[in-house]
Amino acid sequence: DAKTTQPPSMDCAEGRAANLPCNHSTISGNEYVYWYRQIHSQGPQYIIHGLKNNETNEMASLIITEDRKSSTLILPHATLRDTAVYYCIVRVSSQAGTALIFGKGTTLSVSS
Amino acid sequence: GAVVSQHPSRVICKSGTSVKIECRSLDFQATTMFWYRQFPKKSLMLMATSNEGSKATYEQGVEKDKFLINHASLTLSTLTVTSAHPEDSSFYICSASGGRQSSFNKAFFGQGTRLTVV
Numbered sequence: 001d002a003k004t005t006q007p008p009s010m011d012c013a014e015g016r017a018a019n020l021p022c023n024h025s026t027i028s029g030n031e032y033v034y035w036y037r038q039i040h041s042q043g044p045q046y047i048i049h050g051l052k053n054n055e056t057n058e059m060a061s062l063i064i065t066e067d068r069k070s071s072t073l074i075l076p077h078a079t080l081r082d083t084a085v086y087y088c089i090v091r092v093s094s095q096a097g098t099a100l101i102f103g104k105g106t107t108l109s110v111s112s
Numbered sequence: 113g114a115v116v117s118q119h120p121s122r123v124i125c126k127s128g129t130s131v132k133i134e135c136r137s138l139d140f141q142a143t144t145m146f147w148y149r150q151f152p153k154k155s156l157m158l159m160a161t162s163n164e165g166s167k168a169t170y171e172q173g174v175e176k177d178k179f180l181i182n183h184a185s186l187t188l189s190t191l192t193v194t195s196a197h198p199e200d201s202s203f204y205i206c207s208a209s210g211g212r213q214s215s216f217n218k219a220f221f222g223q224g225t226r227l228t229v230v
Contacts, residue, residue: 034218038156041203041224041226042223042224043116043118043205043206043207043221043222043223043224044156044205044207044221045221046218046219046220049218087155097143097144097161097163097209098161099146099148099158099161099207099219100146100207100219101158102148102155102156103155104155105155
């Protein structure tokens with residue numbers, strides 16, 4: 001699986017958009033970009049994933065650059081409950097039998 | 113989304129005893145389950161992969177005789193920490209994939225088990 005690079009930490013004011021970047025310059029054509037988050041002392045929670053096109057769901061939006069070498073997770077209106085470690089992972093979607101490998105992620109701190 | 117339930121959420125045991133942690137997929141059949149360990153302020157580290165009805169595959173450096181994994185059914189996997197020592201104190205997390213969710217390959221995670229060995 002391709003390696004990802006994320007900033008170790010970010011701050012965001014409550015109610016503002018949180019934009020979390022991820023670099024994956026060695027991503028291959030059949031690898032998807034997945035985002036998970038982990039709130040303190042809980043298991044990781046799936047947020048969103050995408051291949052080429054931008055994606056949006058009830059939790060967030062995922063913007064993938066045209067060359068697919070980087071992406072941005074957008075939380076449109078961050079709340080205090082969004083404080084968590086956010087993990088960007090790239091992998092082949094068909095590999096249901098292989099584990100997700102977590103990097104260090106980005107610790108997002110949302111403050112009032 | 114699919115639900116994965118892990119039990120217990122917190123356990124304290126004496127050094128030398130064994131502890132069993134259960135991981136259940138509540139609304140789908142999990143052909144594969146994964147066990148992770150997480151130390152404070154660190155990321156999740158994969159310990160092993162278990163497939164229903166077969167032996168688990170352990171990551172390098174993980175003692176298979178110490179961390180016994182059983183995946184006897186499509187909805188249940190167990191991790192038993194045998195002869196626990198204080199250095200085994202950690203946050204253990206299971207993950208499951210399979211069933212109708214496999215087309216998206218969204219792994220689902222349990223809520224984790226905080227093990228403290230005293």
